[in-house]
Amino acid sequence: MQRPTSTAFSAIESAIRSTGARVTSSRVRVLGFLQAARQPLSHGDIETLASKDGLPAIDRVTLYRVLDWAADVGLAHKAVDGQGVFRFSVADPKHKHAQHMHFRCTGCGGVYCLQAPPPLPPSVPRGFRLSGIT
Numbered sequence: 001m002q003r004p005t006s007t008a009f010s011a012i013e014s015a016i017r018s019t020g021a022r023v024t025s026s027r028v029r030v031l032g033f034l035q036a037a038r039q040p041l042s043h044g045d046i047e048t049l050a051s052k053d054g055l056p057a058i059d060r061v062t063l064y065r066v067l068d069w070a071a072d073v074g075l076a077h078k079a080v081d082g083q084g085v086f087r088f089s090v091a092d093p094k095h096k097h098a099q100h101m102h103f104r105c106t107g108c109g110g111v112y113c114l115q116a117p118p119p120l121p122p123s124v125p126r127g128f129r130l131s132g133i134t
Contacts, residue, residue, distance in 0.1 A: 019073040040087035
C-alpha cells in the first residue's frame with residue numbers, strides 16, 4: 001500500500017474541513033489509509049496499518065468513531081462483508097462509488113471494487129420494500 005502524498009493529505013484535510021469538522025491527526029490518518037487502499041478495509045486492517053506507520057497508535061474507540069463519522073458525513077462508505085465484518089472505503093466526492101459492484105473472494109476474504117454497473121434490483125413481493133442487496 002502506498003502512503004498518501006502531501007498533496008493527498010492536503011486534499012484529505014480540505015475534505016474534512018468541508019464537512020465543518022475539526023481536522024485531527026486520527027481523521028487524516030484513517031482517511032489516508034482508506035485512500036491508499038486497493039480494497040475496502042476493516043477496523044482490524046486499519047489498526048494493523050496504524051501500528052506499522054511509525055506514528056502513535058490510534059485508540060480503538062477513536063478508530064471506531066472516526067470511521068463511523070467518515071461514513072456519516074459521506075467521506076467513506078461502510079458495508080458488511082460476507083462474514084459480517086464492516087469494511088470501509090474512501091468515498092468519491094462525486095459519488096461514483098455507488099455505480100459499481102463489489103466482488104468478495106471466498107479464498108482470502110478480500111473485497112474488491114469491480115468496474116461494472118450494478119444489476120437491476122429484483123422485484124420484491126407486494127408490501128415489501130428493497131433496502132439493500134448483499
